[in-house]
Amino acid sequence: MPVIGRGQEPEAGFAVAVDLVVLTILDGSLEAFLVRRRRPPFQGCQSLPGGLVGSQEDVDEAAARVFGAATDLPLPYIEQLGTYGAPDRDPRLRVVSVAYLVLLPVGARPTAKTAAAAGGFFPVNPLIASSPASPTLAFDHRRIIADAVDRARSKLEYTTLAATLLPDEFTLGDLRRVYESVWGVGLHHSNFARKVRSVDGFVEPTGRRAAASGAPELFRQGPAALMMPALMRP
Amino acid sequence: MPVIGRGQEPEAGFAVAVDLVVLTILDGSLEAFLVRRRRPPFQGCQSLPGGLVGSQEDVDEAAARVFGAATDLPLPYIEQLGTYGAPDRDPRLRVVSVAYLVLLPVGARPTAKTAAAAGGFFPVNPLIASSPASPTLAFDHRRIIADAVDRARSKLEYTTLAATLLPDEFTLGDLRRVYESVWGVGLHHSNFARKVRSVDGFVEPTGRRAAASGAPELFRQGPAALMMPALMRP
DNA sequence: GCAAAAGTGTTGAGGCTACACCCATGG
DNA sequence: CCATGGGTGTAGCCTCAACACTTTTGC
Numbered sequence A, B: 001m002p003v004i005g006r007g008q009e010p011e012a013g014f015a016v017a018v019d020l021v022v023l024t025i026l027d028g029s030l031e032a033f034l035v036r037r038r039r040p041p042f043q044g045c046q047s048l049p050g051g052l053v054g055s056q057e058d059v060d061e062a063a064a065r066v067f068g069a070a071t072d073l074p075l076p077y078i079e080q081l082g083t084y085g086a087p088d089r090d091p092r093l094r095v096v097s098v099a100y101l102v103l104l105p106v107g108a109r110p111t112a113k114t115a116a117a118a119g120g121f122f123p124v125n126p127l128i129a130s131s132p133a134s135p136t137l138a139f140d141h142r143r144i145i146a147d148a149v150d151r152a153r154s155k156l157e158y159t160t161l162a163a164t165l166l167p168d169e170f171t172l173g174d175l176r177r178v179y180e181s182v183w184g185v186g187l188h189h190s191n192f193a194r195k196v197r198s199v200d201g202f203v204e205p206t207g208r209r210a211a212a213s214g215a216p217e218l219f220r221q222g223p224a225a226l227m228m229p230a231l232m233r234p
Numbered sequence C: 001g002c003a004a005a006a007g008t009g010t011t012g013a014g015g016c017t018a019c020a021c022c023c024a025t026g027g
Numbered sequence D: 001c002c003a004t005g006g007g008t009g010t011a012g013c014c015t016c017a018a019c020a021c022t023t024t025t026g027c
Helices: A059-071 A124-128 A141-158 A161-165 A172-183 A189-198 B059-071 B124-128 B141-158 B161-165 B172-183 B189-198
Strands: A015-026 A029-036 A050-052 A078-084 A095-103 A119-123 A203-209 A217-221 B015-026 B029-036 B050-052 B078-084 B095-103 B119-123 B203-209 B217-221
Touching: A015 A059, A015 A078, A015 A141, A015 A161, A015 A172, A029 A059, A029 A124, A029 A141, A029 A172, A050 A059, A059 A078, A059 A095, A078 A141, A078 B078, A095 A141, A095 A161, A095 B095, A119 A124, A124 A141, A141 A161, A141 A172, A161 A172, A172 A189, A172 A217, B015 B059, B015 B078, B015 B141, B015 B161, B015 B172, B029 B059, B029 B124, B029 B141, B029 B172, B050 B059, B059 B078, B059 B095, B078 B141, B095 B141, B095 B161, B119 B124, B124 B141, B141 B161, B141 B172, B161 B172, B172 B189, B172 B217
Parallel strands: A015 A095, B015 B095
Antiparallel strands: A015 A029, A015 A050, A029 A119, A078 A095, A203 A217, B015 B029, B015 B050, B029 B119, B078 B095, B203 B217
């Protein structure tokens, strides 16, 4: 906390913003929600949805508010990712931005509302590819997205977070495809299902099946948050 | 990033601070470095060393600067922990604080310098104990310390960070005592040494020994940063 | 001589990989 | 009928936990 020197009053010259990395899975590809900037700086570039924190607003609550304003969806999962505070990251004024990772269930597309209409989902791999001139992202948002994807990839290993990327009911094949999409690898269907079933509280059976008698079983998310031991990434 | 409305200029009414959770091991106990506040608010309370971010200063660099000012030691390891932004966490003005986790090698005590003289190391367990009126910590620093200890405990599982809590040369017994101190458990000496030796690049032998011919072998930190598979916490 | 700590060996349990195989569905 | 995807069985490998045992240091 501020160690304020003798007689010195703290200066309050910063703006604080939140930026959301909203990830979901579309057709087997991990995608991020981006909006297009309508004014300088970086006019016309894509950027993360974000907004300034109100002067009497909690930073975490500001993130939830921005999500609601941008997507008109219920907030399924959010966690703080990190804070980006290079002095020149916004050419206008000093902005310190707190980034958040949001995971959206598949199929939960934002309907037409204010900011949602101006945005869309884009595959993350071209966005975070280092070399080519991929669609230019505003500010330091390429690094923020890369950090978010790293976080999501490793969190799938030791948490049950993959289920939050699915609707309420899903098959073990759906869950496996989430892992395959996020990690970009193929997994053995049988060993994967065995592992998931063996983790206490990861998924619980609904008793119903996807189609008829012999069709894949439907599960819902269980109460467990952590997997111990973790799922191994190939 | 700031989605600035029509004609609306962003307001810059925040102060941004950095707070450091400096952890080290003293006599087998995990301890945090605290200073005593000399002025209100929370006058006389203990608090994390911290300071305000300069108007042209990178936030991460501010953390390094504050560490140097508080302890006159080289900075061995630092990582961002999280950002704490409740609107009323500082009664004077709106301060958003970015917390950092710093790990200090054992024996690296700050010598007499400015802020170091006003501070000292305190065992973390009483500090983060929920119930009793432990030495009152300023602001939300008890939660920050608890988050830092959680982070340190889990990072020891899958990284080679424990070695940064030791001097340049150490025995596998020293390393095991680091784990035992941070985790608060006992570990099998033989199985632990086997595991550590088997992780490629965790430690590398110096060729020397602690005392004479049959004494414990001395190691230094290796190049690996991650352990895969992880060390299991009992 | 004795306690403490480091190193070595071994055994059994459990998890994971990689298969092969069966079953049901849906074209 | 066959292709697809879900579910089961099993053999081999690796890791870890829990021992016992030896050696050396330092008192």
